[in-house]
Amino acid sequence: xxxxxxxxxxxxxxxxxxxxxxxxxxxxxxxxxxxxxxxxxxxxxxxxxxxxxxxxxxxxxxxxxxxxxxxxxxxxxxxxxxxxxxxxxxxxxxxxxxxxxxxxxxxxxxxxxxxxxxxxxxxxxxxxxxxxxxxxxxxxxxxxxxxxxxxxxxxxxxxxxxxxxxxxxxxxxxxxxxxxxxxxxxxxxxxxxxxxxxxxxxxxxxxxxxxxxxxxxxxxxxxxxxxxxxxxxxxxxxxxxxxxxxxxxxxxxxxxxxxxxxxxxxxxxxxxxxxxxxxxxx
Amino acid sequence: xxxxxxxxxxxxxxxxxxxxxxxxxxxxxxxxxxxxxxxxxxxxxxxxxxxxxxxxxxxxxxxxxxxxxxxxxxxxxxxxxxxxxxxxxxxxxxxxxxxxxxxxxxxxxxxxxxxxxxxxxxxxxxxxxxxxxxxxxxxxxxxxxxxxxxxxxxxxxxxxxxxxxxxxxxxxxxxxxxxxxxxxxxxxxxxxxxxxxxxxxxxxxxxxxxxxxxxxxxxxxxxxxxxxxxxxxxxxxxxxxxxxxxxxxxxx
Numbered sequence: 201x202x203x204x205x206x207x208x209x210x211x212x213x214x215x216x217x218x219x220x221x222x223x224x225x226x227x228x229x230x231x232x233x234x235x236x237x238x239x240x241x242x243x244x245x246x247x248x249x250x251x252x253x254x255x256x257x258x259x260x261x262x263x264x265x266x267x268x269x270x271x272x273x274x275x276x277x278x279x280x281x282x283x284x285x286x287x288x289x290x291x292x293x294x295x296x297x298x299x300x301x302x303x304x305x306x307x308x309x310x311x312x313x314x315x316x317x318x319x320x321x322x323x324x325x326x327x328x329x330x331x332x333x334x335x336x337x338x339x340x341x342x343x344x345x346x347x348x349x350x351x352x353x354x355x356x357x358x359x360x361x362x363x364x365x366x367x368x369x370x371x372x373x374x375x376x377x378x379x380x381x382x383x384x385x386x387x388x389x390x391x392x393x394x395x396x397x398x399x400x401x402x403x404x405x406x407x408x409x410x411x412x413x414x415x416x417x418x419x420x421x422x423x424x425x426x427x428x429x430x431x432x433x434x435x436x437x438x439x440x441x442x443x444x445x446x447x448x449x450x451x452x453x454x455x456x457x458x459x460x461x462x463x464x465x466x467x468x469x470x471x472x473x474x475x476x477x478x479x480x481x482x
Numbered sequence: 483x484x485x486x487x488x489x490x491x492x493x494x495x496x497x498x499x500x501x502x503x504x505x506x507x508x509x510x511x512x513x514x515x516x517x518x519x520x521x522x523x524x525x526x527x528x529x530x531x532x533x534x535x536x537x538x539x540x541x542x543x544x545x546x547x548x549x550x551x552x553x554x555x556x557x558x559x560x561x562x563x564x565x566x567x568x569x570x571x572x573x574x575x576x577x578x579x580x581x582x583x584x585x586x587x588x589x590x591x592x593x594x595x596x597x598x599x600x601x602x603x604x605x606x607x608x609x610x611x612x613x614x615x616x617x618x619x620x621x622x623x624x625x626x627x628x629x630x631x632x633x634x635x636x637x638x639x640x641x642x643x644x645x646x647x648x649x650x651x652x653x654x655x656x657x658x659x660x661x662x663x664x665x666x667x668x669x670x671x672x673x674x675x676x677x678x679x680x681x682x683x684x685x686x687x688x689x690x691x692x693x694x695x696x697x698x699x700x701x702x703x704x705x706x707x708x709x710x711x712x713x714x715x716x717x718x719x720x721x722x723x724x725x726x727x728x729x730x731x732x733x734x
Binding site for chain 1: 534536539541561562563564565566569570572574576577578579580589590593594595627629640643644647
């Protein structure tokens with residue numbers, strides 16, 4: 201091979217490396233812009249008063265997002281109560297019985313469920329829960345969000361448990377442990393970091409969901425702790441107030457956006473920490 | 483007490499339609515070390531896993547024929563009960579990575595939900611670790627994770643975990659094939675100690691190991707039990723041609 205050809209090939213590989221590096225950087229930029237923009241617009245609105253007060257009526261200055269903050273926490277907590285046990289148990293089934301017909305169909309349904317638009321899930325929850333129960337409620341919002349959490353929890357549990365060596369289970373079975381103890385005393389504790397990170401990611405994913413809550417939790421300008429009644433949530437508050445014509449309300453929406461963003465960011469960082477700290481060295 | 487502990491009559495094991503253990507008849511005497519040897523894929527590990535009913539955990543795996551312990555049919559008992567009577571040690575050391583050394587030893591009790599007083603637990607842990615010559619090495623590190631130990635120590639920890647359940651029989655599935663020579667000889671020395679209280683069945687494809695540690699040897703080939711006799715006789719004067727060919731290294 202002559203020298204010119206070699207130089208040409210080295211040059212080509214150099215260009216390829218530069219191109220991939222540039223695009224890697226390009227992926228970071230949108231997030232930085234979003235973070236910068238929203239924090240710049242919203243950070244000045246946030247103070248203690250903002251966190252512990254409910255929105256004021258039009259014309260009055262001040263007010264906060266306490267109702268939405270409480271609402272979001274309650275709705276997500278209830279959604280997790282529903283989705284986490286179901287999701288983990290389903291994930292365990294899929295990893296233990298990966299080849300059965302039920303597993304095949306279950307996996308297919310979970311994949312499709314993941315692709316169902318959130319607004320459709322909201323409408324379904326409306327017809328299943330809001331209409332039969334005779335009114336909007338935070339609980340119906342939680343159910344809608346739980347349905348959205350399920351695919352993430354199920355798949356992350358399944359993938360985590362599948363990666364564990366089969367020798368682990370054999371060791372447990374060989375000691376005469378029944379199936380449920382093998383699963384809950386050995387398999388799940390060893391895979392706990394992966395399962396938890398799936399749960400955290402699913403929470404981060406539903407935190408910003410607005411569409412399913414429009415038909416279900418409905419929103420509420422007052423502070424409410426009753427999950428059988430309408431309730432405000434952060435994304436819902438942003439949606440309502442950002443589209444309003446009043447500057448005070450718009451500011452509220454900016455501040456709420458910052459809180460929402462920080463929430464998701466912190467969840468992601470926590471997930472990373474948990475994965476690292478609770479990882480069982482095999 | 484009767485001298486035969488494990489007995490197989492016309493025992494077969496299958497994976498789907500693949501017949502891997504064919505019509506095996508064997509009598510295993512109490513407090514002996516039995517080596518099971520043979521080339522790869524001859525069904526020796528499958529046979530071993532049938533004794534404590536681990537074979538049936540694999541989807542599509544079935545078995546038939548008679549397999550008894552103390553003249554009781556193993557396949558009429560509950561597998562959980564069988565596995566507590568017949569302990570098992572695997573090819574690769576597999577201590578529970580989330581448990582300490584201490585908890586690994588009593589895992590059979592702890593994870594099965596058996597409540598024992600602290601003094602009793604301490605006694606079992608010390609006794610079991612002493613039996614496997616690991617107590618001196620780890621007695622100051624009992625609260626460390628089992629996965630911190632070296633491979634040979636981990637394997638001895640796994641033997642201690644099986645011994646702690648006070649089984650009658652211990653099954654070893656190529657217990658030293660993942661270990662270095664020094665760890666291997668430590669584990670082999672244990673076999674002589676352990677046979678005082680237990681019956682040991684050891685699958686190995688290392689003929690020297692079979693010759694060194696066992697009282698009796700079974701030779702499996704293509705799923706059949708070709709020959710089963712005193713180890714000395716097997717290695718000096720085998721009756722079957724296939725055994726002769728295997729131990730002289732004509733095939734492996």
